[in-house]
Amino acid sequence: MASSSPSSPSVPAFSYQLWKYHVFISFRGVDTRKNIVDHLYKALLQRGISTYKDDETLPRGELIRQSLMKAIKDSYIAIIVFSKNFANSSWCLEELSYIMKCRDTRGLIVIPIFHKVSPSVIQKCGEALFEHKLKNEKKAKSWRKALVYACSISGLETQRIANGLLQITYDIDFTSAILNVKSKRHEAKCIEVIVDTILERLHQDVSNLNISNVNGNLIGIEARKQGLISAFELGFDGVCMVGIWGVGGGGKTTLASSVYDDISSNFDGCCFIKNVREESCNKAGLERLQEKILCGVLKQEQVHVTRVEEGKRMIKDRLHRRKVLIVLDDVDHLDQLEALAGSENWFGEGSRIIITTRDQHLLVAHRVNVIHDICLLNDDEATNLFRKHAPRNGRPIEDYELLSKVVVSYAGGLPLALNILGSFLCDKDMNEWRSALARLKEIPDANILEVLKISFDGxxxxxxxxxxxxxxxxxxxxxxxxxxxxxxxxxxxxxxxxxxxxxxxxxxxxxxxxxxxxxxxxxxxxxxxGEHPNNPEKHSRIWKKEDVLKICAMDATMVSANKKQRRWFGLNIKQRVKATRLLPEMFRPRELSGLTLSELVQKQLWDAYKAGDSVMLLPENNEMDYYNSVTRLDCGTSHGYDQTADSDDEDEDEDGDTRLNPVPKEAEKNDRIDREILKMLEKGKNKVEVEVVDQMETMEDRIVNRMKGFLHERIDRLEDKMVERMDMLENRMMKMEGIVVKRMERLTNKTVEMEGGVVQRIERLTNKMVERMDMLENRVGDVDK
CATH class of the missing domain: 1.10.10 (Arc Repressor Mutant, subunit A)
Incomplete structure (x- = not known):
């Protein structure tokens, strides 16, 4: 079978809409297979040019012929390498004839390369064509016509390149260029010129570019792509590392892929490493990723790395002189960056390393040159993306307009969510849409949450x-x-x-x-x-009012210290309480972050603050029922809260309302003690506040003084440096003046010398003129005689 360039993520997706290959190479294997053609094929692949190479060692047959003819049809450019024995092969002539036919009918671009032979020699190949004519006169005639036609197209002559002068003359829309070449490695220089010529031709038709590795017609990608390219092209002539950072599902990989496809043809080698986070978790994962980088950039089939440190050395040694483009997708640990792109000096000048991650700290710690924050889709972009997944059941899109707005609002500009929801809803009717959206409010889509949860797991x-x-x-x-x-x-x-x-x-x-x-x-x-979505008693946190009311019994509210790991903050709960005891006997007020009780008058506080005895809270006038409003309730030690009904301290009247039992006689005495304790605590609090204010003022003065001293030191150092720099500049100016004076003196001396030489030459010329005049006079005298 004929060989073609292998499909690889490291080969740029520089594919045209109508062509599968950028280049098809036609050649005579006996003359060129093991030299210029093989080297040219590898060079084209290294520059990201998809290339098809016919291998003449293949067995001939109708299937092989069909595959080659199809490859010619699927190619944008055909390179014909003419050599000494090219016309001896009927297979080469048949291939040439079809190439020239495609040039006329399909617009195939043909670039002839004359390797160690001139176009005139190829045109004359009479002996070879005579032998073909004996076998098939009709084909021989068409082959000769194709030969003459191809040789009439000005192309590249390797011998002229080797001799030091290259003249490229293109027909139709090709331009002329003259390149001076001085190199001992003639073949390498020939290949370089050929590859540059092909790249120049491809770039002329960049408007036909079709990104193949990224879904076409991406919403909002162009503006984001140009912004990123501008960011790392501005002011970076050396190596530039670029980080794309943002929430999961926000389009980081898509943006990196699009940029990679756009600029990869400008580099000596390219490599796109996907799923670094997952791949590095495998056995010897970092070593395998290092191998992928080396194989992708160097276009080698196999590279073996046994240890991470060895891989680092190999990447640095082999890539430090190459201009490369490497994308590291979904990085989540610093050791991954250190193993795959440890330093800028690992790569050649002009290289670009693109990193996508959810963790901005990684990029800062690795000293990435540019950190690009991924922008989520705005409302218009999100709507357009969702409309790509419009309903397919025949109903007009307008019928779904209102529901679409709900979906777009729910997705919040996250491309992942819009794609998943759009794919799910695309074939559903309006009733199914309403049902699905109602369910999403209670149970979010698991696929979306699992992607977002990756950041949480880290x-x-x-x-x-x-x-x-x-x-x-x-x-x-x-x-x-x-x-x-x-x-x-x-x-x-x-x-x-x-x-x-x-x-x-x-x-x-x-x-x-x-x-x-x-x-x-x-x-x-x-x-x-978690696993108990409908059972709030088993949740570690309570944030919905209805869930709190499920936990709190309607006949009593008890804050329990038995339930661990349950919290509620900032809830405003108004509930009828029919109990005399609100707080438990094990209540510890020191562990309370905040507690506000309104519409209650405290008749009994705690007897011993540290002992934590039970607290009775009663209404002011012993009214039958009252309301309790807790505006903020939080246990700093994550104690949970529960409730139990306490019916021992209450009696019901005839109307069924609850009456509270009388307050014990000791309550008034305890109230006085508690009020005194509270006054003492208030005085202590005020004293502490005064001390804190004094300490803060002292600290502020110290900070101001230290800052003043620090600024004075910095200013002094800057002044010293400025003086040193000025001295250095003065010294350099003096040196420059001395150099200028010396050069002026040398120029003066040379001028004087030149003047002396001119005078001498004038004198010599004058003498010669006098001699010649004398001779002429003598000859005139002789003539007169």
């Missing part, structure tokens, strides 16, 4: 808890106030929140409030509900 245990608390309780809350509560709950919230922001799980709005994508928040709720 967090530590404490960071996971912090994220879930923010997702359930603090969305839209002021960051500073929320952080105060989180710090009281035992979190180191400053560093934890920074990690969540870097992993694109949360954002801080311009107003200083916590924010996150709606689907990311849904993911947090989904994780909390």
């Amino acid at each position: 967090l530590t245990k404490v960071e996971k808890e912090l994220f879930l608390d923010i997702a359930c309780f603090f969305m839209g809350r002021e960051k500073d106030k929320a952080m105060g509560i989180l710090e009281a709950c035992g979190y180191h919230s400053v560093i934890g929140i920074k990690v969540l922001v870097q992993k694109a799980l949360i954002t801080i709005s311009e107003d200083g409030e916590f924010d996150m994508h709606d689907l990311v928040q849904e993911m947090g709720h989904y994780i909390v509900r």
Whole structure:
């Protein structure tokens, strides 16, 4: 079978709409297979040019002939390598005849290459054609016509390149160029010129480019792509590492693929490494990824790496002089970057390394040159993307307009969600749409959440808890106030929140409030509900009022210390209470972050603050029923809350309402003691506040003084450096002046010398003129005589 360029992700997707191959090579194997053609074939592949090479060692047959004819049809450019024995092969002549036919009928571009032979020699091949004529006169005639036709197309002569002068003259829309070539490696230079010529021709028709590795007609991709390309082309002549960062499903891989396809033809070698996170988890995963980079860039079939350190050395040694394009997709650990693209000096000047990740910290830690924040789709782009999956049941799209807006709003500009939901709803009728959307509000799509959950799985245990608390309780809350509560709950919230922001799980709005994508928040709720979505008693967090009311019994409210790992924040619950006991005997007020009770008058507080005895809370006038409003209730030690009915302390009247038992006589005495304790606590609190203010002022003065000292030191150092730089500049100016003076002196001396030489030459010329005049006078005198 004929061989073709292998399909590989490292070969740029530089495919045209009507052609499968960029180049088809026709040649005489005996003359050129093991030299210029093989080298040319490899060079074309290394530059990302899809190439088909006919191998003459293949057995001849009708199937082989058909496959080659089809390959010629599917090619954009045909290169014909003419050599000494080209016309001796009937197979080569048949191939040539079909190529010239395709040139006339299909617009195939033909570039003849005359290897160690001139066009005139090929045109004359009378002896070879005579032998073919004896076998088949009709074919021989058409072959001769094709030979003359091909030789009339000005192409490339390798011998002229080797001799130091190349003149390329294209017919039709080809231009002329003259290149001076001085190289001992003639064949290598010939190949370089041929490849550059083909690339130039391909780039002239870049408008026909069709991205094959990325879905066509991508919504909003062009503006994002140009923004990224501009970012890493601006001011970076050397190696540039670019990071694409954002939430999962936001289009990072799609953007990287599109940019890769657009610019890969400008590099010596290219490689697209997908799913780095998953691949590196396998046995010897990093070693295999290093092998993929080396094989993809160098176009080698097999490279073996035994250890990561060995792979690092191999990448640096083999690629440090090559201009390469490498994409590392879905990176989630710093060791992956250190193993695959450890430093800029691993790659040649002009190289570009593109990294996609969900963790901004990785890019900062690796000192990436450009960090590009992925932009989600706006409403118009999201609507257009969703319309690509319009209903296929014959109903007009307008009938689904309102429901489409609901889906677009739910997706929040996330391309992954729009694609998944669009594919799911595309063949559903309107009733099924309504049902599906109603279900999504209760149970989000598992495929979307699993993609988003990858970022959550990469967090530590404490960071996971912090994220879930923010997702359930603090969305839209002021960051500073929320952080105060989180710090009281035992979190180191400053560093934890920074990690969540870097992993694109949360954002801080311009107003200083916590924010996150709606689907990311849904993911947090989904994780909390876990395997018991309809049983809030088993949830670690309660954030819905209806779930709290399910847990709290209607006849009593008891805060229990027995339920661990349950939290509720910021709930405003108004509920009729028919019990005299609100708080349990094991209640510890020191562990309470915040508690506000309204419409109640405290008749009895705790007897001993540290002992934590039971607390009785009664209405002011012993009214039959009252309301309790808890505006914020949080247990800093993550104690849960439960409720039990306590009917021992209440009696029902004739109307069925609840009356409260009388207060014990000791209550008044206890009230006085408690009031004194509260006054003492208030005085202590005021004293502490004064001390804190004093300490803060002292700290502020210290900070100001240190900053002043630091600034003065910096200014002094800058002044010293400026003086040093000025001295250096003065010295350099003096040196330059000396050099200029010396050069002027040398020029003056040379001028004087030249003047002397000119005078001498004038004198010599004058003398010669005098001699010649004398001779002429003598001759004139002789003539007169």
